[in-house]
Amino acid sequence: LTEFELIERYFRRPARNAVLGVGDDAALIAPSPGFEIAASVDMLVEDRHFFAGTEAEALGHKTLAVNLSDLAAMGATPRWALLALALPAVDEAWLAAFARGFFALADAHGVDLVGGDTTRGPRNLCVTVLGEVPAGKALRRSGAKGGDSIWVSGKLGDAALAIAHRLNRIRLEGADLADCEGALGRPAPRVALGLALRGIASAVIDVSDGLVGDLGHVLDASHIGATIDIDALPHSSALDRQLGGANREIALQCLLAGGDDYELCFTAPRARDGAIAALGDKLGLQLTRIGIATAQHAGLEIRDASGCALEPLPRAFDHFAP
Ligand code: ADP
Ligand code: MG
Numbered sequence: 001l002t003e004f005e006l007i008e009r010y011f012r013r014p015a016r017n018a019v020l021g022v023g024d025d026a027a028l029i030a031p032s033p034g035f036e037i038a039a040s041v042d043m044l045v046e047d048r049h050f051f052a053g054t055e056a057e058a059l060g061h062k063t064l065a066v067n068l069s070d071l072a073a074m075g076a077t078p079r080w081a082l083l084a085l086a087l088p089a090v091d092e093a094w095l096a097a098f099a100r101g102f103f104a105l106a107d108a109h110g111v112d113l114v115g116g117d118t119t120r121g122p123r124n125l126c127v128t129v130l131g132e133v134p135a136g137k138a139l140r141r142s143g144a145k146g147g148d149s150i151w152v153s154g155k156l157g158d159a160a161l162a163i164a165h166r167l168n169r170i171r172l173e174g175a176d177l178a179d180c181e182g183a184l185g186r187p188a189p190r191v192a193l194g195l196a197l198r199g200i201a202s203a204v205i206d207v208s209d210g211l212v213g214d215l216g217h218v219l220d221a222s223h224i225g226a227t228i229d230i231d232a233l234p235h236s237s238a239l240d241r242q243l244g245g246a247n248r249e250i251a252l253q254c255l256l257a258g259g260d261d262y263e264l265c266f267t268a269p270r271a272r273d274g275a276i277a278a279l280g281d282k283l284g285l286q287l288t289r290i291g292i293a294t295a296q297h298a299g300l301e302i303r304d305a306s307g308c309a310l311e312p313l314p315r316a317f318d319h320f321a322p
Contacts, residue, residue: 160258
């Protein structure tokens with residue numbers, strides 16, 4: 001299979017949203033009048049972001065999902081994607097499964113794959129996504145105010161728990177293992193939530209590197225502080241079992257700073273608490289109020305049931321941390 005046969009067979013699809021899709025030197029896209037383009041790129045590197053041997057269909061899903069999550073956090077409607085692939089060899093079964101996972105999610109969100117690049121090299125999956133948002137309406141990290149409620153979607157920590165299991169730091173079994181592996185392998189980007197939060201949320205971020213670090217970015221960008229209640233943090237029964245046992249420290253680390261959650265953390269005025277609860281019901285998505293923003297730019301305080309502050313806070317993931 002040549003490079004061009006590979007592109008033709010697995011990645012060329014009729015473009016629905018684009019003037020010109022795969023096949024020329026560049027794609028042509030026409031943004032809708034009155035909209036801004038939200039653009040984001042995310043790279044998944046083998047042995048860094050995913051374990052070698054990860055199922056190709058799940059990888060196809062995840063490589064797009066992590067990008068859609070960034071658009072969700074901006075309140076943008078995903079429209080176009082570009083895919084840069086480095087592969088060690090042509091493996092048609094792998095490519096077919098990868099494309100299946102990728103296009104299933106792309107189709108679910110009406111996203112066109114309009115271009116990319118394909119090369120031989122250590123396995124590396126890099127997606128660029130482009131979305132649209134009405135001019136001036138994008139959600140940012142910088143709009144939170146003291147007194148705002150702080151919310152998070154879904155549950156935190158399961159993906160990190162699956163990684164801890166793979167690294168033999170903890171032992172998960174049965175349904176707990178399956179649930180956590182599912183969270184790691186097939187995150188659901190919260191696109192509908194991101195769109196619905198336009199005009200409601202004061203600041204939004206997607207939780208990709210763990211709550212402590214990502215909420216920290218919102219606090220810094222908004223020049224505020226926050227107090228959150230550790231017992232309010234939404235988590236699975238799998239994580240709850242670990243919290244209650246000998247692995248409490250590891251489970252706390254996963255919950256607060258594990259990463260790979262791809263949930264949205266957002267702030268909104270307290271007057272919107274009811275509207276947000278109703279939105280969660282409407283979307284069939286758990287939305288949990290986890291704390292409150294404070295006017296002073298004084299960092300993040302995490303309190304337990306007895307009111308004691310957790311210290312030190314677990315560190316967020318950083319690829320270049322010493
Ligand atoms: P160029 O040499 O001009 O960079 P390429 O030969 O790399 O173009 O790619 C040919 C066409 O196929 C281009 O339209 C490019 O965007 C598209 N393409 C290449 N790889 C992929 C891929 N993995 N997925 C989707 N489109 C791809
Ligand atoms: Mg090229």
